[in-house]
Amino acid sequence: MxxxxxxxxxxxxxxxxxxxxxxxxxxxxxxxxxxxxxxxxxxxxxxxxxxxxxxxxxxxxxxxxxxxxxxxxxxxxxxxxxxxxxxxxxxxxxxxxxxxxxxxxxxxxxxxxxxxxxxxxxxxxxxxxxxxxxxxxxxxxxxxxxxxxxxxxxxxxxxxxxxxxxxxxxxxxxxxxxPVVYNFTYLLKVCGDNADLRKGKEIHCQLIVNGFASNVFAMTGVVNMYAKCRLVEEAYKMFDRMPERDLVCWNTIISGYAQNGFGKTALELVLRMQEEGKRPDSITIVSILPAVADVGSLRIGRSIHGYSMRAGFESFVNVSTALVDMYSKCGSVGTARLIFDRMTGKTVVSWNSMIDGYVQNGDPGAAMEIFQKMMDEQVEMTNVTVMGALHACADLGDVEQGRFVHKLLDQLELGSDVSVMNSLISMYSKCKRVDIAAEIFENLQHKTLVSWNAMILGYAQNGRINEAIDYFCKMQLQNIKPDSFTMVSVIPALAELSVLPQAKWIHGLVIRTCLDKNVFVATALVDMYAKCGAVHTARKLFDMMDERHVTTWNAMIDGYGTHGLGKAALELFEKMKKEVIKPNEVTFLCVLSACSHSGLVEEGFQYFGSMKKDYGLEPAMDHYGAMVDLLGRANRLNEAWDFIQKMPIEPAISVFGAMLGACRIHKNVELGEKAANRIFDLDPDDGGYHVLLANIYATASMWDKVARVRTTMEKKGIQKTPGWSVVELQNEVHTFYSGTTSHPQAKKIYAFLETLGNRIKAAGYMPDTNSVHDVEDVVKEQLLNSHSEKLAIAFSLLNTSPGTTIHLRKNLRVCGDCHNATKYISLVTKREIIVRDMRRFHHFKDGTCSCGDYW
DNA sequence: CGAGTGACAA
Structure with missing residues (x-):
């Protein structure tokens, strides 16, 4: 040396x-x-x-x-x-x-x-x-x-x-x-970085006492400090009082507004600074581009891009990176890519922005390509890179790639970063491997709120509702306060459970944690109440909301739809249009399904047409499926089949599935076979549709064909989804499967069903023994009587006082015999019975059902 | 001496 x-x-x-x-x-x-x-x-x-x-x-x-x-x-x-x-x-x-x-x-x-x-x-x-x-x-x-x-x-x-x-x-x-002026600037910076307003104010006072109240450097520090403490208004007051303001000071207040989510104000300030003769520099640009992304205006973004080019800022990596970010956040990921490819001297931030850009624009495959390229070029990665890649793997549902990124963590020494671990939990959950997610979660040393949220959501989205609720309780026992994300994860889980007392419990908790004003949480509650059969409570909550999102309207419209209240659904949709809320694809899906459940065929067609004509929304597969469902349920099967033939896109399984379901309801073997064949071409191993086809044959007494379908299923090892029904009783959820004998009250239930059977037969009920074959009539009846739905109803009748409404939830669609029997049960027992099946609600009362036998 | 790009869970 x-x-x-x-x-x-x-x-x-x-x-x-x-x-x-x-x-x-x-x-x-x-x-x-x-x-x-x-x-x-x-x-x-x-x-x-x-x-x-x-x-x-x-x-x-x-x-x-x-x-x-x-x-x-x-x-x-x-x-x-x-x-x-x-x-x-x-x-x-x-x-x-x-x-x-x-x-x-x-x-x-x-x-x-x-x-x-x-x-x-x-x-x-x-x-x-x-x-x-x-x-x-x-x-x-x-x-x-x-x-x-x-x-x-x-x-x-x-x-x-x-x-x-x-x-x-x-x-x-x-x-x-x-003290000299830079003592204050340093101190103010730390106060800002720590968002410590109390100390910041003290330093501010000290600064005034020492006569720096008009010093540009000191006051810029003050402006920044207030902005970082989220008091933009206060920051602006200080800014406004300054006798002279230089470029740095303007940049400070602009980024202050931008970082506090006031993108529009930030943009207005850039105009004002130019009026005052200050030319935006590269730092102004870098500060303002996230604000443009925030506002989502591609037009403004382009004009700032133009300015940057004229000013020669293009060669600055940070400006280009911010442009990449802005374009992808404004939905123009292609332009982002062009800038990215032209950049020389990309930093890791540039790569990260490009990866996240693709993820946010729904192209996880391209995100992984960039990630691969980054590895090829041996760019040193950060935790943000890994999080982006994991997000992409999650969206792809690709565990193998996810595992690969997971392995990379140890080499990068990022294994202790909580954020990365949280992303891992999410990735494994989204790839349907909650087991691995749970293992990571358990081994995580410093769990944060986000870790708990990711785990709860993982369980909820994988149908493991009890674990989701369990963890939700566990987290509170560890004194971790739930936030809106927790609620938005756990509420849909409870909605899935469809149990009213639990729904009320979580609603109370939401109010106690002061999260009831959050739009997303409130929307989840509206959806949950509707899914628990309390559609009017849902509406009350909906009306009480100060702020509503499109998803809020969608939830309420769908709630009416699944309850067979088609008219109410359409009225609400019209109200939504009047309030100038722009409906999205999901809105139309809810509207169409509401029409379908209420037999409003003409209205359905009208809305289907309006989708593209008035809102520029291209109908997707699900919309075509809903239209086939609409026609099919209304027994316009030939029209439905024609509709499928005329579809501009290649029809997928869901479309033929709707057709097959309609053929089952209306007992049409010929079209049912056609639809089934198309389904089995696309996915030969789906259990549900095989059963549906077998049922169509059974209803038509074509027993040889029934047997053929059954043999095919056995040969291929296709499992029929076992039917289950759940009811809640005194804070306990009871699950019944078909023919179950393991329930402690099983004997009592079967005995009760026998006497109940006699009572409803006396009232006019006829068991639908047509759909069962090969056995004696007595056995047929026994088989029908062991359906999970009847068991759950019997259990509820036995264990609740007269007059109590019975709520039950089942995973498949209600079968014809159960539907008919339930109507009579509601008549002879004078009970209201609300059944939520896979598709909709049935309110049984005084011998009739709200679906009008139309399901 | 003060300002600045990306950021986990819906």
Missing amino acids: HVNIYMSERPDFNGASHLAISISPPIPESKRRRMSSHPLSFTPLRRIPTNTLPLPPPPPPSPTSNLHRTPSSRTYIPSHVYKHPSAILLELCTSMKELHQFIPLIIKNGLYSEHLFQTKLVSLFCKFGSLHEAARVFQPIEDKIDELYHTMLKGYARNSSLDDAVSFFCRMRYDGVR
Whole structure:
């Protein structure tokens, strides 16, 4: 190392070692340090070093030179002419190790007691992050110059806690050091970074007391501090009061608005700054582009892009990266890619933005390609990269790629990053591997709220409702307060359970945690109440909301639809249009399904047409499926089949599935076979549709064909989804499967069903034995009687007091016989029975059903 | 000496 050689040769320092100090004027009494803790407090404050070398004449001041700043009481030394040797040496230090090597040499040269050296040393220790060593140098110095304090304060502000910085500032004041403006700028920055408003305000006061209230630097710091504490209004007040405002100050207030979600105001301020003759620089652009993304205006984005090009900012990596981000957030991922490809010297942030851009635009495959390319080019990744890649794997549902990224974590030493671990939990959950997600979650050392949320959502989305609710309770036992995300995960799980008391419980909890005003949470509640059969409660909640999202309207419309209240659904849709809420694809899906459940065929067609004509929404597969369902249920099967033939896109399984379902209802074997064949071409192994086809044959007494379907299923090992029904009783959820005998009350239930059977037969019920074959009529009846739905109803009747409404939920569609039987049961027992099946609600009352036998 | 791009869970 050349520096060491230089030192060992004992160079000639030209005697300029302490020029700044030796010619300084005497220290006024008022500035003397209190050194009560030091036994030598009476020693002269500024001793002249004993190893003084002969002084050269002071160099002439040069007006153009970069001035070496010292307090005004001392002489300015142009740095290019003169530099303190210890300063030169220390400037060559690039690491803590080198610094430690230098110190003995400097002590040996007798420079340790020089102020410039001391200050430089403190500064370097701070720079390398060792405040402890900096303080060890600082503490014993007897005659501390102001700069030493300022340097030490800077160190505390940059490396340590805000408390340490502030208390050091107090000590500095106590020691009689006069604060300079950059003491405040550093402190304000820490207050801002910590969002510590209380301390920020104190510093602000101190700043005023010390006469910096009109200083641009200080006040920019104040503006920034308030903005970072989320008080943009206050920040603007300070900004507005400033007598003069430079570019940095404008940038500060603009990014303040942008970062607090006021993109529009930020953009307006850019216009105003230009009116005041300030040209936006690259930092203005980088600050404003996220605001453009926030507003989502491609037009404004393009004009800012144009400005940047004219101003020559294109070559700045950060500007280009911000452009990539802006374009992809405005939905123009192609343009983002063009800019990305043209960039030279991409940073990891650029790569990350491109990956996230593709993920946000629903192209996880392209995101993974970029990720692959990044690995090929050996760009060093960050946790953000990995999170983006995991998100893409999750959207692809590709566990293998997800596992690959997971393995990469250990090499990157990101295995301890909570955010990354949370992304892993989400990825595995979305890839249907909740088991792995749960393992990661259990092993996670410092679980955050987000970890819990990800885990709860994972369970909820994988149908493991009980675990979702379990974890929700567990997290509260660990004193972790749920937020809106938790609620939005757990409420749909309860909606799936369809149990009213639990619904009310979570609603209460939402109110107690003050989350009831959150649109997403409130929407989830509306949806949940509708799915629990309490559609009117849902509507009350809907009406009480101050703010409604499209999804809120969708939930309510769908709620009416599944309850067979087609008219109410359409009225609400019209109201939505009047309130100028733009319906989306999902809205139309809800509307069409509402029409379908209520037999409103003409209305359905009208809305289907309006979708593209009035709203420019291209019908997707599900919309075609809904139309086939609409025609099919209304027994217009031939029209439905024609409709499928005329579809502009290749019909998928769901469309033929709707057709097959309609054929089952209306007992049409010919079209049913056609639809089934198309389904089995597309997916030969679906259990549900095989059963549906078998049922069609059974209804038509085509037993040989029934047998053929059954054989095919057995050969291929296709499983029929077992039917289940659930009811809630005194905070316990009871699940019944067909023919179950394991329930503690099983004997009682079957006995009760027998007497009940006689009662409803007396009222006119005829068991639909047609759909069962090969066995005696008595056995047929027994088979029908063991359907999960009847078991659940019997159980509820046995265990609730007369007059109580019965709610039950089943996974498949209600079968014809159960539907008919339930009508009679509601009549003879004078009970209201609400059944939620796979598709809709059935309200049984006084011998009729709300679906009007139309399901 | 003050300003600045990406960011986990719906």
